[in-house]
Amino acid sequence: MSRLRSIFSILLVSILALCNFNGALGSEEAYVTLLYGDEFLLGVRVLGKSIRDTGSTKDMVALVSDGVSDYAKMLIQADGWIVKTISLLENPNHVRPKRFWGVYTKLKIFNMTTYKKVVYLDADTIVVKDIEDVFKCQKFCANLKHSERLNSGVLVVEPSEDLFKDMMTKVNTMYSYTGGDQGFLNSYFPDFPNARVFDPHASPEELKSRPTPEMERLSTLYNADVGLYMLANKWMVDEEELRVIHYTLGPLKPWDWWTHWLVKPVDVWQNIRINLEERLPGTGGGQHPNDELLVKFLILLPFVFLAFCYYRSYLQFADAAQSKVPVYLGALSVVVCFVAAIISIVLSFSSVPRQIMPWTGFLLVYEWTFTIFLVLFGSYLHLIHRWGKYVANQATSFSSLDYDSGKGHLRQTPSCDVSAWYYGLGMAFFALAVPLLALMVVGGFILASFMTFASEHLSISAFRRGYEDKDALRIGT
Numbered sequence: 001m002s003r004l005r006s007i008f009s010i011l012l013v014s015i016l017a018l019c020n021f022n023g024a025l026g027s028e029e030a031y032v033t034l035l036y037g038d039e040f041l042l043g044v045r046v047l048g049k050s051i052r053d054t055g056s057t058k059d060m061v062a063l064v065s066d067g068v069s070d071y072a073k074m075l076i077q078a079d080g081w082i083v084k085t086i087s088l089l090e091n092p093n094h095v096r097p098k099r100f101w102g103v104y105t106k107l108k109i110f111n112m113t114t115y116k117k118v119v120y121l122d123a124d125t126i127v128v129k130d131i132e133d134v135f136k137c138q139k140f141c142a143n144l145k146h147s148e149r150l151n152s153g154v155l156v157v158e159p160s161e162d163l164f165k166d167m168m169t170k171v172n173t174m175y176s177y178t179g180g181d182q183g184f185l186n187s188y189f190p191d192f193p194n195a196r197v198f199d200p201h202a203s204p205e206e207l208k209s210r211p212t213p214e215m216e217r218l219s220t221l222y223n224a225d226v227g228l229y230m231l232a233n234k235w236m237v238d239e240e241e242l243r244v245i246h247y248t249l250g251p252l253k254p255w256d257w258w259t260h261w262l263v264k265p266v267d268v269w270q271n272i273r274i275n276l277e278e279r280l281p282g283t284g285g286g287q288h289p290n291d292e293l294l295v296k297f298l299i300l301l302p303f304v305f306l307a308f309c310y311y312r313s314y315l316q317f318a319d320a321a322q323s324k325v326p327v328y329l330g331a332l333s334v335v336v337c338f339v340a341a342i343i344s345i346v347l348s349f350s351s352v353p354r355q356i357m358p359w360t361g362f363l364l365v366y367e368w369t370f371t372i373f374l375v376l377f378g379s380y381l382h383l384i385h386r387w388g389k390y391v392a393n394q395a396t397s398f399s400s401l402d403y404d405s406g407k408g409h410l411r412q413t414p415s416c417d418v419s420a421w422y423y424g425l426g427m428a429f430f431a432l433a434v435p436l437l438a439l440m441v442v443g444g445f446i447l448a449s450f451m452t453f454a455s456e457h458l459s460i461s462a463f464r465r466g467y468e469d470k471d472a473l474r475i476g477t
């Protein structure tokens with residue numbers, strides 16, 4: 001019995017091995033993408049997952065350039081990509097966007113002659129429905145975008161060394177309106193806007209009856225960009241039929257956590273991302289192991305700091321000494337408050353890793369903005385407090401020699417000012433509520449008014465407390 005089972009399993013293994021072998025030899029068609037640097041790594045992972053989710057077993061080839069780390073190569077290979085290292089094709093345009101330094105490399109897909117047909121997809125695209133029919137496209141297919149220009153984010157190419165060589169002879173002379181590969185392809189295929197639309201349902205007889213077209217246009221379903229979505233806040237094509245979503249908007253790439261809050265179709269991308277398998281330790285759900293440690297550290301640090309601050313308790317106030325408060329203190333505090341708020345937001349945005357989960361990103365930025373603001377504005381209040389002390393001592397050094405030393409000792413005991421905490425918590429509450437109210441103008445206005453009012457109040461009470469504390473300073477010195 002067990003012998004039978006082992007024979008059976010050997011048979012099964014060899015059949016599987018044979019299938020794999022055939023697969024490796026037989027794949028004449030492939031999906032291709034390009035990876036220029038690690039920034040797009042997560043994009044490539046999600047794209048690969050989305051292709052496999054549609055049930056495709058075709059080769060997936062990632063053309064990887066010099067700027068990509070070994071770790072990234074290992075990871076996408078584990079995800080099922082065939083990694084091919086290529087050298088960059090230098091961009092011949094001297095006037096071009098900086099991020100376009102290597103985009104002419106994309107032309108190398110025309111040279112992938114080991115395949116009969118390749119479907120090229122940018123790393124910022126995902127496949128949401130089976131697109132195997134697009135391999136029927138014959139020589140060169142692309143989608144026509146806004147105005148009469150082809151978009152190079154999704155291409156179907158029949159690789160040909162002659163075509164590629166011809167392109168290479170023209171790379172240095174042909175005009176590129178974008179300063180990149182897309183502009184070049186538009187010049188190279190000037191008749192593209194007149195190409196007929198690719199029909200995936202055309203019968204073989206129909207195809208035979210007419211000459212092979214040099215180029216065909218893909219319908220928008222194969223390259224639906226989020227720009228199109230943003231215009232009407234819905235897909236302007238049949239959503240059920242959508243095949244490829246292209247996250248075109250420059251600074252709003254789906255892997256940056258904040259785009260989840262700004263661009264609705266990012267949901268689709270994130271849903272694929274959270275299902276990414278753990279191919280290497282700590283990479284499940286599209287996490288980066290380095291980020292994970294950093295995120296834990298970033299979450300904890302402010303708490304440690306706040307505990308320390310509580311111990312030092314900056315924000316405890318007494319009252320009185322109203323008359324000595326300088327008239328410009330209020331206005332100064334409002335300015336400091338807003339500068340501190342802006343600095344906190346900028347600093348926290350720049351210190352939080354970009355490609356973490358949307359909620360983690362949001363909470364971390366909130367936590368850090370809050371903490372940095374507390375440090376900055378708290379230090380300012382501390383300064384004001386000392387200033388109050390200084391003014392008080394100036395005033396008394398001439399007049400009173402008969403100060404009561406016991407008084408200072410009494411006031412050393414922190415008298416927690418309820419209103420200071422009330423204002424501080426109010427600031428925190430509004431700062432939290434405003435983003436949740438989807439950045440409404442009214443919310444912003446309320447926050448601004450409250451912060452103005454509260455910062456004024458806080459600084460004046462800090463000054464007054466300093467003024468009251470004059471004796472404590474004298475005893476200390």
Ligand SMILES: *[C@@H]1O[C@H](CO)[C@@H](O)[C@H](O)[C@H]1NC(C)=O
Nearest residue numbers: 086108111112113114161164
């Ligand atoms: C194009 O492909 C051929 C054959 O695979 C290869 O020898 C050649 O180096 C390739 N050219 C470039 C510029 O990559």
